[in-house]
Amino acid sequence: MSSHATSGLDRRTELKEFLRSRRARLRPEDVGLPSYGRRRVPGLRREELAQLAGVSYAYYARLEQGYGETMSAEVLDAIARALHLNDEEREHLVRLAQPERQSAAQAPPPQQRLRPSVRHLLDALGVPAYVVDRRLDILGWNRLAAAVFGDWGLLPPEERNAARLAFLSSEARERFADPGSTALRVARALRMNAGKSPGDPHFSSLIQELSQQSEEFRQLWARHEVSCGTVGETVRMRHPLVGEFDLVHEPMALHGGAPMRLVTYHAEPGSRSEEALRMLASWEMEPLR
Structure with a gap:
């Protein structure tokens, strides 16, 4: 690995891209929604995902913009269910959306040596x-x-x-x-x-x-x-x-x-x-x- 990097990954960008990728893999018929006409991009629209999760479009859009710090655990669970996330994906979502709930995981681990x-x-x-x-x-x-x-x-x-x-x-x-x-x-x-x-x-x-x-x-x-x-x-x-x-x-x-x-x-x-x-x-x- 090169040594010139000075910063880690951008958490909000990771969150946005993760949510979009999970939404893109779902089709309306996969979740019991009607599909009308051709879609410019594959997968569910934001408003459809918000409807499935039981939240407002603006609320979900804010999460997909990388801002999830103020959202409750119940809302994140509802979005995870709507996206059909497995346990590992749900854990990944929570970690990206609310890093304060994973505070111990935020510090980069030191270089390791085996005992x-x-x-x-x-x-x-x-x-x-x-x-x-x-x-x-x-x-x-x-x-x-x-x-x-x-x-x-x-x-x-x-x-x-x-x-x-x-x-x-x-x-x-x-x-x-x-x-x-x-x-x-x-x-x-x-x-x-x-x-x-x-x-x-x-x-x-x-x-x-x-x-x-x-x-x-x-x-x-x-x-x-x-x-x-x-x-x-x-x-x-x-x-x-x-x-x-x-x-x-x-x-x-x-x-x-x-x-x-x-x-x-x-x-x-x-x-x-x-x-x-x-x-x-x-x-x-x-x-x-």
């Missing part, structure tokens, strides 16, 4: 595992993760970031059978996390870099989709030595200090994928650090 106990845990796990912070910087990993995803120890520290790897590294993308799906998951997580720390200049720097260098990122970022990821999701890997195999993705929060996530992958017992992992684990590898 020795977490490093020992990584080394002890018999599955590929790594730790990322809110910015998706990869803070630590074990040998099996290096065997599956590539040796991140060969990269400069500033390049050890899951988003940079997903969009800008051809070597990293080649390790996934469907790199597009991986990129979408990363974009959703990055959008979700950036909303938790809109004042963090590292986010705006990273997003600027990805936007400049990746058309795929620009398209996915414009969709305003948010998600922390699906627990238990299967990811198909493509390894130059053992071919394709499936791993089950299991992320979990690490408590104590700034937010970090332990991300593990395991294979179904008795499967060919488990045998592929066993082969990778059995090969001698040089120490990573």
Whole structure:
């Protein structure tokens, strides 16, 4: 990530664009409204959304202009229901509309280092595992993760970031059978996390870099989709030595200090994928650090 950025994301702009993107994905017939004639832009009109939420057009328009600080929790809930938001999207809406309700999340987290106990845990796990912070910087990993995803120890520290790897590294993308799906998951997580720390200049720097260098990122970022990821999701890997195999993705929060996530992958017992992992684990590898 570059170091020249001095400010974070603009929260009000994020709120406006998020609401417009959620409104654009709904058709009148999706919510029981009649549709008359051609529409200049896809999705519901502001007045239709306001009607569904039970608020005035002017009230909703103010929210979509980026001003939600004075709105009640009940009104935001009604708008979230009208927009058919899922739990993660609703959380994202509240965070952008009323940051004072998420005060603990506003301070940019400091640069993180892994506790020795977490490093020992990584080394002890018999599955590929790594730790990322809110910015998706990869803070630590074990040998099996290096065997599956590539040796991140060969990269400069500033390049050890899951988003940079997903969009800008051809070597990293080649390790996934469907790199597009991986990129979408990363974009959703990055959008979700950036909303938790809109004042963090590292986010705006990273997003600027990805936007400049990746058309795929620009398209996915414009969709305003948010998600922390699906627990238990299967990811198909493509390894130059053992071919394709499936791993089950299991992320979990690490408590104590700034937010970090332990991300593990395991294979179904008795499967060919488990045998592929066993082969990778059995090969001698040089120490990573």
